[in-house]
Amino acid sequence: xxxxxxxxxxxxxxxxxxxxxxxxxxxxxxxxxxxxxxxxxxxxxxxxxxxxxxxxxxxxxxxxxxxxxxxxxxxxxxxxxxxxxxxxxxxxxxxxxxxxxxxxxxxxxxxxxxxxxxxxxxxxxxxxxxxxxxxxxxxxxxxxxxxxxxxxxxxxxxxxxxxxxxxxxxxxxxxxxxxxxxxxxxxxxx
Amino acid sequence: xxxxxxxxxxxxxxxxxxxxxxxxxxxxxxxxxxxxxxxxxxxxxxxxxxxxxxxxxx
Numbered sequence: 001x002x003x004x005x006x007x008x009x010x011x012x013x014x015x016x017x018x019x020x021x022x023x024x025x026x027x028x029x030x031x032x033x034x035x036x037x038x039x040x041x042x043x044x045x046x047x048x049x050x051x052x053x054x055x056x057x058x059x060x061x062x063x064x065x066x067x068x069x070x071x072x073x074x075x076x077x078x079x080x081x082x083x084x085x086x087x088x089x090x091x092x093x094x095x096x097x098x099x100x101x102x103x104x105x106x107x108x109x110x111x112x113x114x115x116x117x118x119x120x121x122x123x124x125x126x127x128x129x130x131x132x133x134x135x136x137x138x139x140x141x142x143x144x145x146x147x148x149x150x151x152x153x154x155x156x157x158x159x160x161x162x163x164x165x166x167x168x169x170x171x172x173x174x175x176x177x178x179x180x181x182x183x184x185x186x187x188x189x190x
Numbered sequence: 191x192x193x194x195x196x197x198x199x200x201x202x203x204x205x206x207x208x209x210x211x212x213x214x215x216x217x218x219x220x221x222x223x224x225x226x227x228x229x230x231x232x233x234x235x236x237x238x239x240x241x242x243x244x245x246x247x248x
Binding site: 015018019034059087091097098099100103104105106110113114120123124141142150162163167170171173174 | 196198199202203225227233234238240241242245
């Protein structure tokens with residue numbers, strides 16, 4: 001059992017690394033988190049009752065490791081995230097009356113998009129391009145599945161600031177995907 | 191009447207908190223007349239499902 005568990009875990013390693021790297025934005029921190037998660041998985045193999053898939057189980061361990069790392073960063077002064085107060089609130093997206101300066105474009109068939117392998121590369125590039133602070137909050141919300149209250153507590157920011165940062169991250173992603181993926185529909189013939 | 195700017199902020203927040211009854215009503219009224227915000231709402235839903243699928247499908 002242990003041999004096959006080890007090989008299954010080894011097969012998951014690249015995916016785990018991508019997940020961790022995207023969130024921690026550092027290869028070495030990602031390596032560390034994945035290493036710890038795999039070790040925890042191996043030593044607690046009895047905790048894996050097989051009711052969930054192995055992948056889901058290991059990812060949940062990794063999520064906890066990432067949350068630990070985020071906590072550590074928040075407490076460590078030299079790793080403080082740059083304050084994003086200079087970040088734009090995308091005022092240029094709206095006219096003086098608050099209406100869209102340019103209407104959001106059509107995104108075609110979202111379900112079909114999610115089936116396309118190449119989309120995920122673009123999606124990750126777009127996530128990487130979101131400024132650090134909004135990206136951190138966004139990934140804690142969407143990838144680690146934390147509630148806004150928990151995120152505020154971990155990062156010691158106000159709830160309203162949290163909402164603003166989430167909105168900012170989503171706006172970045174929306175504009176990036178519009179430009180880099182959905183704007184290309186005609187070229188791809190998709 | 192909500193502006194598109196206010197409506198888009200509410201649509202993002204709807205993914206993170208429960209909107210008040212009043213907010214929901216004014217948002218629905220705005221969406222009836224605004225094609226741009228209807229697209230924005232679908233795009234927000236897409237972002238959420240993409241995040242959910244990122245490590246399953248990619």
